[in-house]
Amino acid sequence: MNARTEIERILKLSPVMPVVVIEDPAVAPDLARALWRGGLRAIEVTLRTPAALQAIEAIARDVPEIAVGAGTVLAVDDLHAAVNAGAAFAISPGTTAALVEAGAHSAIPYLPAVATASELMLGLAHGYHCFKFFPAALAGGPPMLKAFAGPFPQARFCPTGGITPETQRTYLNLPNVLCVGGSWLAPADVVAARDWTRIEALAAAAARA
Numbered sequence: 081m082n083a084r085t086e087i088e089r090i091l092k093l094s095p096v097m098p099v100v101v102i103e104d105p106a107v108a109p110d111l112a113r114a115l116w117r118g119g120l121r122a123i124e125v126t127l128r129t130p131a132a133l134q135a136i137e138a139i140a141r142d143v144p145e146i147a148v149g150a151g152t153v154l155a156v157d158d159l160h161a162a163v164n165a166g167a168a169f170a171i172s173p174g175t176t177a178a179l180v181e182a183g184a185h186s187a188i189p190y191l192p193a194v195a196t197a198s199e200l201m202l203g204l205a206h207g208y209h210c211f212k213f214f215p216a217a218l219a220g221g222p223p224m225l226k227a228f229a230g231p232f233p234q235a236r237f238c239p240t241g242g243i244t245p246e247t248q249r250t251y252l253n254l255p256n257v258l259c260v261g262g263s264w265l266a267p268a269d270v271v272a273a274r275d276w277t278r279i280e281a282l283a284a285a286a287a288r289a
């Protein structure tokens with residue numbers, strides 16, 4: 081399976097991709113296990129904290145049953161760091177020429193993000209067919225994804241940004257949406273309190289919605 085088919089497989093693992101910010105790498109495996117017990121099979125750890133790469137390493141090592149990806153990949157160096165940390169995939173919040181080029185040759189599948197038709201055309205020209213749609217709610221929400229389906233029938237999306245438990249189903253019902261992403265599954269205060277029962281319940285609700 082090549083990297084471009086592999087990203088589609090990963091995005092189809094679960095209807096919702098938790099987008100998590102981890103301050104303490106020691107909690108990362110327990111957080112991943114709670115999400116797994118709730119029924120979610122992939123997790124995006126954002127590269128927004130000094131602990132993020134260690135957290136990815138810990139999840140890849142201790143919870144290999146969940147697919148752990150690196151999010152907030154802003155530069156090619158971030159992509160390399162994600163590979164070195166053992167990430168199974170990498171996601172950006174936008175698109176740059178350098179990243180779509182590097183992502184096409186990366187050892188792990190890479191998901192660029194789009195908010196406009198022009199960014200989508202850049203990604204398609206580099207051979208991508210799966211994209212994060214960010215920030216989904218502000219960039220047009222479900223009507224924008226319906227509009228993309230006309231000129232870009234081959235494109236598939238993981239909308240993220242501003243999605244809630246109340247709106248996730250509207251996105252998931254669209255034929256060009258593989259999954260949605262969101263941070264509501266791992267609120268910072270719940271993670272800090274190590275309330276894994278609560279995380280599992282949030283994940284379970286998302287997985288069956």
Ligand code: 3PG
Nearest residue numbers: 099240241242243262263
């Ligand atoms: C992100 O990359 O921060 C995600 O889009 C999360 O967005 P949310 O906090 O609106 O779910």
